[in-house]
Amino acid sequence: MKEKHIEKLKEIVGQKAVTTEVEDRITYSFDSTRLEYLPDAVVQAKNTQQISEILTFANEENIPVTPRGAATGLSGGCLAVKGGILLNTVHMNKILDINPIDLLIDVEAGVITEEVDKSVSSYGLFYPPDPGSLKSSTIGGNIAENAGGLRGLKYGVTEDYVNGMEVVLPTGEIIELGTRTVKGVTGYNLNSLMVGSEGTLGIVTKATLSLLPKPAARASLLALFDQLTHAAQTVADIVSEGVITSTLEIVDNVTINAIEDYLKIGLDRNIGAMLLIEVDGHQGAVDVEAEIVKKVAAKNKAISCKMATSAKERDALWAARRAALSSLARVKPSTILEDATVPRSKIVQLVEAVNDIAQKYDMPIGTFGHAGDGNLHPTLLTDLRIPEEEEKVEKVIQEIFEVTVKLGGTLSGEHGIGISKAKYLSLEISPEVFDLMKKVKRTFDPNNILNPGKMYFDD
Amino acid sequence: MVKDKQKTKISLKKDELFNCSRCGNCLAVCPIYKQELDESVTPRGKLSLLEAVDKGVMDFTNRLSDKIYTCTMCNSCTVECPSGVALKEIFEAARLDLVDSHRYPEILDMLKKRIAEGHNVTFDTNEGRADWVKQIPGAKLEDMIKDSAEVVYFAGCVSSFSPRTFSIPRSIVQLLDQADIDFTLLGDQEWCCGFPLLSSGMEEEAKKLADYNVAKIKEKKAKMLITSCPSCYHTWKHTYARLSTEAVDFEILHISQYLLKILKEGKLSLNPLHMTVTYHDPCDLGRNSDVYEEPREVIQSVPGIQYVELEKNRAQANCCGGGGNLESLDADLAASIALAKAAEIADANVDAVISACQQCERTIGTALKKKKKELKKKIKVWDISELVLKSVQGK
Numbered sequence: 118m119k120e121k122h123i124e125k126l127k128e129i130v131g132q133k134a135v136t137t138e139v140e141d142r143i144t145y146s147f148d149s150t151r152l153e154y155l156p157d158a159v160v161q162a163k164n165t166q167q168i169s170e171i172l173t174f175a176n177e178e179n180i181p182v183t184p185r186g187a188a189t190g191l192s193g194g195c196l197a198v199k200g201g202i203l204l205n206t207v208h209m210n211k212i213l214d215i216n217p218i219d220l221l222i223d224v225e226a227g228v229i230t231e232e233v234d235k236s237v238s239s240y241g242l243f244y245p246p247d248p249g250s251l252k253s254s255t256i257g258g259n260i261a262e263n264a265g266g267l268r269g270l271k272y273g274v275t276e277d278y279v280n281g282m283e284v285v286l287p288t289g290e291i292i293e294l295g296t297r298t299v300k301g302v303t304g305y306n307l308n309s310l311m312v313g314s315e316g317t318l319g320i321v322t323k324a325t326l327s328l329l330p331k332p333a334a335r336a337s338l339l340a341l342f343d344q345l346t347h348a349a350q351t352v353a354d355i356v357s358e359g360v361i362t363s364t365l366e367i368v369d370n371v372t373i374n375a376i377e378d379y380l381k382i383g384l385d386r387n388i389g390a391m392l393l394i395e396v397d398g399h400q401g402a403v404d405v406e407a408e409i410v411k412k413v414a415a416k417n418k419a420i421s422c423k424m425a426t427s428a429k430e431r432d433a434l435w436a437a438r439r440a441a442l443s444s445l446a447r448v449k450p451s452t453i454l455e456d457a458t459v460p461r462s463k464i465v466q467l468v469e470a471v472n473d474i475a476q477k478y479d480m481p482i483g484t485f486g487h488a489g490d491g492n493l494h495p496t497l498l499t500d501l502r503i504p505e506e507e508e509k510v511e512k513v514i515q516e517i518f519e520v521t522v523k524l525g526g527t528l529s530g531e532h533g534i535g536i537s538k539a540k541y542l543s544l545e546i547s548p549e550v551f552d553l554m555k556k557v558k559r560t561f562d563p564n565n566i567l568n569p570g571k572m573y574f575d576d
Numbered sequence: 577m578v579k580d581k582q583k584t585k586i587s588l589k590k591d592e593l594f595n596c597s598r599c600g601n602c603l604a605v606c607p608i609y610k611q612e613l614d615e616s617v618t619p620r621g622k623l624s625l626l627e628a629v630d631k632g633v634m635d636f637t638n639r640l641s642d643k644i645y646t647c648t649m650c651n652s653c654t655v656e657c658p659s660g661v662a663l664k665e666i667f668e669a670a671r672l673d674l675v676d677s678h679r680y681p682e683i684l685d686m687l688k689k690r691i692a693e694g695h696n697v698t699f700d701t702n703e704g705r706a707d708w709v710k711q712i713p714g715a716k717l718e719d720m721i722k723d724s725a726e727v728v729y730f731a732g733c734v735s736s737f738s739p740r741t742f743s744i745p746r747s748i749v750q751l752l753d754q755a756d757i758d759f760t761l762l763g764d765q766e767w768c769c770g771f772p773l774l775s776s777g778m779e780e781e782a783k784k785l786a787d788y789n790v791a792k793i794k795e796k797k798a799k800m801l802i803t804s805c806p807s808c809y810h811t812w813k814h815t816y817a818r819l820s821t822e823a824v825d826f827e828i829l830h831i832s833q834y835l836l837k838i839l840k841e842g843k844l845s846l847n848p849l850h851m852t853v854t855y856h857d858p859c860d861l862g863r864n865s866d867v868y869e870e871p872r873e874v875i876q877s878v879p880g881i882q883y884v885e886l887e888k889n890r891a892q893a894n895c896c897g898g899g900g901n902l903e904s905l906d907a908d909l910a911a912s913i914a915l916a917k918a919a920e921i922a923d924a925n926v927d928a929v930i931s932a933c934q935q936c937e938r939t940i941g942t943a944l945k946k947k948k949k950e951l952k953k954k955i956k957v958w959d960i961s962e963l964v965l966k967s968v969q970g971k
């Protein structure tokens with residue numbers, strides 16, 4: 118970028134909101150993948166108009182622009198792979214309107230996920246998508262990655278809650294997509310296309326999100342199993358009994374040991390797997406469903422299946438599940454969190470395959486995740502400072518993806534493709550579909566200035 | 577310039593730096609990030625800069641230094657970090673390196689000079705260090721400075737020189753009198769504990785103060801040192817063993833712990849106070865020294881008190897903005913952190929917020945005053961010693 122470009126940016130957003138100093142650029146060069154790409158300039162945007170002016174100008178001058186939320190992404194989406202402008206959206210963090218009758222909330226894109234939920238709580242409402250990163254991540258980032266969470270099985274993912282949005286196109290136009298209604302079929306559903314587009318089709322500036330009434334009651338259960346296969350079978354059986362739990366999380370033996378090392382809460386280190394299950398709804402339904410869960414677990418040889426009897430006990434269960442990734446992160450210096458997702462009926466095969474791969478390459482892998490969604494997080498534990506490890510990691514990931522696709526699954530359930538999974542796209546997506554995606558990208562962004570270098574669209 | 581990269585303090589923290597996964601959990605709790613929304617001053621942002629230096633990608637610069645010092649040293653990031661990175665220790669090491677390479681805020685030179693010449697953090701000479709005693713009815717300084725005593729009350733610089741916080745040491749000596757404790761002050765013989773130097777990265781200077789202060793306590797043949805300042809407490813309790821040449825062979829208690837002890841021994845009798853109060857955990861007492869329960873026990877032992885917790889409490893407590901010398905480097909930022917704290921306190925709907933730190937009392941007090949118009953009712957800001965004295969005096 119040239120001096121005159123920087124000057125122009127300063128004209129648009131003000132002197133203080135633009136920096137080209139290396140100290141700043143370094144801190145905007147990473148996300149939670151820990152990959153690093155230095156942008157040429159970092160810009161703090163305050164409103165839609167500024168973003169529109171920036172994109173208009175960048176499009177004319179052919180300067181790459183990469184939108185960034187809280188940089189908790191796990192696929193490198195907000196990294197300025199081609200340099201240029203790194204556009205920070207977190208200052209756009211106002212909650213604009215809450216409408217408890219229409220069950221809608223209007224927010225700016227930089228609002229932190231948890232804030233959405235907190236701000237509607239007093240109305241007896243909640244915002245269901247709850248990614249593990251919800252205390253830091255932004256709604257813009259959640260929309261761009263179509264983030265999921267622990268409640269996905271019953272409540273779905275971000276996509277299911279985005280009614281509409283304001284978007285700035287790569288060419289600078291400000292458009293509105295979606296509706297404020299429960300239904301809407303006027304034209305192509307570009308609103309949905311934008312969800313999960315990883316910041317490559319437009320920059321989301323505002324969003325209209327839908328809300329739900331808080332369930333009246335909930336019950337949390339913890340089931341322990343000798344063998345992982347029994348736990349996985351329980352997952353499948355609970356659903357086929359007609360119980361759609363709000364949470365159905367699995368934690369394998371490696372992860373249980375890591376949690377015990379970290380929290381020392383008296384988990385049995387020998388158990389093969391545990392399930393954390395939550396049912397919610399009206400008290401009557403909750404009681405019935407909890408009973409069914411217990412029966413199914415017993416039928417599948419659960420060592421035990423206990424319901425939390427107090428808020429304190431429930432919090433303890435959740436703390437253990439939430440500590441899964443943290444605990445694994447303490448085992449080795451580098452943790453690589455994958456996101457393979459298979460049909461629910463194939464979970465056992467996936468976990469067994471992952472264990473075989475772990476043995477074959479002698480690389481510890483802890484697996485936990487949203488079993489009810491078939492979405493697992495095999496987590497590679499390694500030290501990337503050791504030269505050979507990187508190559509090994511590549512091979513392990515390649516093999517995990519190969520089985521995933523073979524089992525009818527997908528490379529990423531919720532973390533996105535970005536750069537870290539771009540090279541595996543062809544495992545899942547046919548050349549025709551890939552080509553179609555490229556055309557969509559070119560239609561939105563003829564000069565390929567918005568978040569270039571992602572999903573390998575331009576190579 | 578750093579003379580030798582291998583010899584920097586942060587190079588010893590190489591593994592820790594690498595352990596940060598950049599997960600961003602720490603953003604949610606960092607008081608600086610919550611105000612600035614700028615990655616360049618977040619906990620993980622700071623780590624990325626230190627890693628860049630360690631890897632030789634860049635050198636210590638003034639700009640980098642500003643970013644590292646833009647921190648209240650509240651330690652919230654460490655508590656939140658799933659990977660177990662000890663961030664505050666890393667930031668302390670970085671500050672040592674920054675001082676070594678002469679890249680630190682100019683204002684710290686002033687601080688160093690003031691402490692070296694006046695033995696305290698203010699512009700005043702140390703002679704007036706115990707002037708706060710004068711306003712206590714019937715009290716004479718001579719009576720409070722003895723040749724030897726069981727307990728030394730170490731008031732600390734801020735409470736000794738900042739009139740707004742005089743009520744803390746005044747309350748304490750009155751309580752000690754009331755409880756018939758054999759105590760002494762050090763008067764103008766009390767020197768700064770060294771905390772401001774330590775947290776700025778000036779360890780060598782702090783060592784001299786440690787040696788001096790330890791010798792003074794020994795002269796008094798005291799069995800115990802008590803202090804009302806959490807930073808003094810932290811420094812005495814957790815760094816003097818390392819800094820001081822002489823062994824620290826007396827007990828060190830924060831006033832909240834000491835009050836609990838003498839209450840349990842029945843040395844003070846409390847009258848009811850009918851009010852709803854909450855407690856603010858000072859960073860240096862709570863997160864940094866692990867003292868959470870004693871202040872709560874003291875408060876709740878006052879009859880008639882309705883006690884409520886703040887939304888974020890104990891290890892998760894929000895910082896008031898008063899730490900890490902931030903106030904002298906970026907007063908506006910420190911003030912905005914304090915305002916956020918004040919808002920949390922206002923939400924708790926209490927009559928008073930109790931703290932156990934003169935710095936917190938000052939910053940929170942100022943912030944609540946600024947918010948006066950928005951508040952449903954006036955909220956008092958008291959130190960724990962003030963609360964107990966009011967209860968003892970029955971008013």
Ligand SMILES: Cc1cc2nc3c(=O)[nH]c(=O)nc-3n(C[C@H](O)[C@H](O)[C@H](O)COP(=O)(O)OP(=O)(O)OC[C@H]3O[C@@H](n4cnc5c(N)ncnc54)[C@H](O)[C@@H]3O)c2cc1C
Binds near residue numbers: 184248253319442
């Ligand atoms: C500890 C941890 C736990 C996690 N748990 C989950 C989980 O349970 N479920 C899950 O789905 N993910 C999870 N994630 C991944 C990550 O948090 C999500 O992908 C999240 O949505 C990213 O939000 P962000 O604000 O950090 O976005 P960033 O990382 O900043 O950006 C992500 C993508 O969004 C784009 N983007 C950002 N803002 C905008 C905007 N306004 N308009 C257009 N594009 C934009 C960026 O260009 C980038 O491509 C987790 C991550 C961590 C570190």
Ligand code: SF4
Binds near residue numbers: 598600603619
């Ligand atoms: S919480 Fe810990 S691991 Fe995560 S970004 Fe912050 S310092 Fe790094």
Ligand code: SF4
Binds near residue numbers: 605606608617647648
């Ligand atoms: S010590 Fe406190 S202010 Fe400093 S980086 Fe950590 S959380 Fe932020």
